[in-house]
Amino acid sequence: MKQFRFDGKTDKYLIEGFLDQVKKFDPDVIVGYGITEDWSYLAERCKRVDVQLEVGRNYAKPHTSVFGHVSVTGRISIDLFHNARENPQLTEYTLDEYAESLGLKLDQRIPEHKYSEYLSSPSEAEKLFKQSEEYAKLLYRIWMMLGDFAIQLSQITGLPMDHVFTASSGHRAEAYLIREAYSLGELIPPRVEKPYIPYAGGLVLQPQEGVYENVSVIDFSSMYPNIMLKYNISPDTYVPEDEECKDCYVSPESKHRFRKDYRGVYTRMLQKLLEARRNVRKKLETVEEGSVEHRILDAKQKALKILANTLYGYAGWIGARWYLRQVAESVAEWGRYTIRTAIEKARQMGMKIIYGDTDSIFVMDSEKLKELVSWIEHELEMEARVDKKYCRILFTEAKKRYGGLLEDGGLEIVGLEVVRGDWAEIAKETQLGVIKTILETMDVGRAVSYVRNIIAETRSGRVEMEKMIVWKRMTKPPEAYEVRAPHVLAALELSKRGWRIDVGDKVGYVIVKGSLKIGERAKPYQLAEKKDVDYEYYVKNQIVPAAMRVLKVFGVDEQSLLQESKRGLMAFGTG
Numbered sequence: 111m112k113q114f115r116f117d118g119k120t121d122k123y124l125i126e127g128f129l130d131q132v133k134k135f136d137p138d139v140i141v142g143y144g145i146t147e148d149w150s151y152l153a154e155r156c157k158r159v160d161v162q163l164e165v166g167r168n169y170a171k172p173h174t175s176v177f178g179h180v181s182v183t184g185r186i187s188i189d190l191f192h193n194a195r196e197n198p199q200l201t202e203y204t205l206d207e208y209a210e211s212l213g214l215k216l217d218q219r220i221p222e223h224k225y226s227e228y229l230s231s232p233s234e235a236e237k238l239f240k241q242s243e244e245y246a247k248l249l250y251r252i253w254m255m256l257g258d259f260a261i262q263l264s265q266i267t268g269l270p271m272d273h274v275f276t277a278s279s280g281h282r283a284e285a286y287l288i289r290e291a292y293s294l295g296e297l298i299p300p301r302v303e304k305p306y307i308p309y310a311g312g313l314v315l316q317p318q319e320g321v322y323e324n325v326s327v328i329d330f331s332s333m334y335p336n337i338m339l340k341y342n343i344s345p346d347t348y349v350p351e352d353e354e355c356k357d358c359y360v361s362p363e364s365k366h367r368f369r370k371d372y373r374g375v376y377t378r379m380l381q382k383l384l385e386a387r388r389n390v391r392k393k394l395e396t397v398e399e400g401s402v403e404h405r406i407l408d409a410k411q412k413a414l415k416i417l418a419n420t421l422y423g424y425a426g427w428i429g430a431r432w433y434l435r436q437v438a439e440s441v442a443e444w445g446r447y448t449i450r451t452a453i454e455k456a457r458q459m460g461m462k463i464i465y466g467d468t469d470s471i472f473v474m475d476s477e478k479l480k481e482l483v484s485w486i487e488h489e490l491e492m493e494a495r496v497d498k499k500y501c502r503i504l505f506t507e508a509k510k511r512y513g514g515l516l517e518d519g520g521l522e523i524v525g526l527e528v529v530r531g532d533w534a535e536i537a538k539e540t541q542l543g544v545i546k547t548i549l550e551t552m553d554v555g556r557a558v559s560y561v562r563n564i565i566a567e568t569r570s571g572r573v574e575m576e577k578m579i580v581w582k583r584m585t586k587p588p589e590a591y592e593v594r595a596p597h598v599l600a601a602l603e604l605s606k607r608g609w610r611i612d613v614g615d616k617v618g619y620v621i622v623k624g625s626l627k628i629g630e631r632a633k634p635y636q637l638a639e640k641k642d643v644d645y646e647y648y649v650k651n652q653i654v655p656a657a658m659r660v661l662k663v664f665g666v667d668e669q670s671l672l673q674e675s676k677r678g679l680m681a682f683g684t685g
Contacts, residue, residue, distance in 0.1 A: 122159035125152070132165050138185060140165075141253045143205045143245075145189045146276075147614065149180040179276040188260065190252060192275040202581070202616075209248055212255060216244055221576060258409035266413055279416075283424040284431060286417055290379050299431045306428050309439040312468030313446040315453075317505040317512065319663050321548065322464055324475040325514070328483060329497035330448065332415070333469040334422035335380050336492055337444045344374020345425075345434040361440040362447040368440070375432065376425065380418055387414040445469065452486055452494075465505060465512070470497065498522075502549050506659055513660075515549040526659060536577040537652035540564050544660045554664045561657045561671050568645050568653060575640045578648055579618040586613055596621075596632030604634050621647045 132140075142148055149172040156163040163171050167184025175181040179189070194200055194208040201207070209215050220228060220241055228234040264271040267285040274282065291298050330336075337343065341359040349355040349367040358367035368374075373381075390411040397404045424430050426438030445468070453463050453471060459482060465472040473479065479496065486494040500522075503514035511525035526541060540561060547557040567573050582597035588611050591598045600619035601611045611617065619632040622642040628651075631644065654671055661671070 120159070121155065122161060125156060125159065125161050129161070129163070129165065136167075139188060139253075139257075140182060140185055141188045141190065141249055143189070143194075143208070143249060144191045145187065146178070146180050146191070147612070149182075149187070175273075179273060181272060186270075186272045188253070188272055189276065190249065190256070193256065196275075196279070205245060205248070209252060212252060214248060214251055216241070216248060258406055259412055262406070262410040262413040263416070266410075266417065279420045280424050280427045280430060283417060283420045287375075287379060287424075287432060290382065291375065294375065294378060296375050301429070301431050304428045304433060307435050309426075309435060309442060310446070311442055313449045313466060314468060314509045315463075315466040316509060317465045317507070319505050319507045321502060321504045321552065321663075322474065322500075323502050325464055325500045325503045326473050326475055326479055327497045327499070328452075328471050328473060328479075328486070328494055330452075330469040330486070331493040331495060332384075332419060333445060333448065333492060334441055335384065335418045337441055337448065338376055338422065338425075339380055339384075340491060341440070341444060342368050342370060342372075342374055342377050343437055343440055343444075344368070344376035345432050345437055347372060347374035347377070348434060348436050361443045363443045364436075364439060366436045366440045366443075376421060376437070380421060383414050383418040387411050387418070390414065448490055448492060451490060452482075455485060455489075456482055464503075467510065472503070475499070502552075504545065504548060504660065504663065506663060511659075513545040513549065521546060521549070532580065532582055533656065534578050534580050534648060534652050536564070536568065536573060536648060537656040539577065540653050541656040541659065544657050548660060548664075554661070554666065557657075557661060558666060558670065561653070561661070562673070565649050565653060565671065568649055571640070571643075571645060573645075575620065575635070575638070575643060578620045578643055578645075579635045580620070581616050581618045583616050584611060584613055587611070594629065596629045599629060600632050600634045603637070607637075609636075 153163050153172065162169075165172060165185070166182045170183035172180050172182050172187070180187055190208070191203065194203050194211075197208070197211055200211060206215065206219055218241075220238055225238060228238040260271055260274055263269075263274040263282070267274065267282050268289045269277060269282065269285045277285070288298055341361075343359075347368045349358055349369055355367050355369060357370050359370060360367050390407050394404065394407050394411065397407060422438065422441050425432070425434065425441065427433060449466055449469070449471065453466060456463055456471070456473060459476075459478050461476050461478060461482065462474040463471055464474060473482070483494050483496065486492055499517045500514040501517055503512060505512045506526070508525070513521065513523040513526060516522055523542075523545065526545070543560050543564075544557045547553065547560055564573075580596070582595075584597075584601060588598055588601035588605055594602075596619055597617045601615075601617045604617070605611055618635045620635050620638045620642075621628060621631050621644050622633045622638060623644045624631050628647070631647075633642070649672075654668055657671060658666070658668060
């Protein structure tokens with residue numbers, strides 16, 4: 111059995127040193143990122159080097175618990191990766207991306223695919239070890255930000271603290287409901303498997319493509335919880351079609367009815383959550399910012415808010431004990447009705463609506479903005495606020511895909527290739543440059559020139575191969591895929607050569623030259639050389655499509671990007 115050696119020390123020596131450190135320090139909490147897989151790997155490695163992985167108290171070994179979580183007896187094992195998975199803004203779920211979403215980051219980073227290269231040289235390996243140390247410090251900083259929140263979520267739901275991030279939002283909501291049902295004298299329904307019947311979700315308007323200046327976003331704070339409260343929507347207040355109801359709330363489209371004379375279980379629990387949050391926030395105003403008490407109270411109000419916002423989704427989850435499709439369907443209907451009514455009012459006031467998405471509307475700035483927000487709060491009885499303001503925002507033809515320049519100079523991008531994990535870095539870099547150029551200068555000619563320079567650099571082979579790698583995460587073992595997509599073929603090739611590819615692993619590949627179909631020319635980056643890369647493929651299938659997502663809004667065509675001369679660039683000026 112081969113062991114890794116560095117400076118005369120084996121991996122057995124390193125593992126034993128880690129175990130000694132755990133026993134000596136005797137921690138109550140062990141925090142990691144992707145630690146669930148790390149424990150599994152470490153357990154396997156310990157078997158190979160004949161070491162007992164006794165990290166728990168009473169010399170216990172890690173073991174798989176509910177929700178697939180790895181527990182450590184006598185300690186709390188926290189995997190922050192599960193918290194990252196709940197953030198819809200993340201695409202690649204790396205520790206770097208997760209940390210940046212929290213306002214933290216490392217100054218320099220060695221790409222993961224270069225680890226083996228660095229480890230092969232003692233002088234370079236030292237840099238990698240230093241980065242590992244910085245990552246450990248980064249995890250500690252993240253835990254300092256989220257630890258109080260995890261504790262409060264655990265206290266409110268009754269779930270063990272090492273399960274609150276691992277459990278789905280539905281399971282957390284159900285744990286809270288079960289706990290509260292007892293105090294309300296409510297019977298807890300059994301979990302019964304039910305068929306899924308689809309229903310329409312939130313309203314998303316088709317955007318008007320183009321660039322707009324001075325756009326504000328009006329956000330309907332906690333819209334769904336407020337709708338459930340306003341119309342008393344709950345499984346136990348629903349009136350079936352064959353029953354009479356003289357005084358009921360009636361949903362706008364499907365005409366589902368909910369009685370007014372009895373407060374439902376959802377309504378009472380939501381009321382309790384929102385009231386508790388209001389009280390906590392009031393108390394926060396009297397506590398010194400930065401103090402321990404302030405930190406704990408702030409974490410508690412965030413936990414209460416998340417649980418309240420989760421109840422709508424829970425109502426439409428077929429695995430829920432309190433599931434009733436008519437409940438979730440009615441909430442969505444009233445949500446669409448609320449947004450449409452607000453949009454109609456805004457237009458009556460002479461305001462221009464650019465876009466609408468579920469619980470927010472994008473409005474061209476106007477002196478009537480505050481008046482509209484006030485009308486929403488008083489007439490629709492919904493909490494509303496101006497969430498953000500864009501100096502300039504660009505919409506493509508598709509829903510949920512736009513980029514905006516915020517008042518503070520920050521760039522926010524939603525749904526475009528630059529924030530998606532399944533495009534090569536060169537494509538994402540190109541699109542980001544185009545968006546920044548357009549939003550900051552409105553000079554389309556400069557953006558076209560920028561893209562053409564990248565195309566020229568790529569065709570000449572001067573772009574490093576790392577920027578050509580396409581990363582895809584494995585959702586099942588390579589051999590289990592029926593459709594042999596490029597990343598699957600790359601994974602199978604790695605497996606043949608001895609690499610272990612597990613579910614959740616990210617596989618990186620490049621497209622190489624040849625006459626085979628594109629998918630069959632996908633080669634694991636570890637096995638590829640720069641001279642083999644099909645740069646023309648990247649120009650026509652990555653760089654140009656990513657750039658055209660934005661530039662076609664301004665009438666630019668693909669051929670103008672692929673031309674090598676600079677003739678005609680003035681046609682794409684700002685006008």
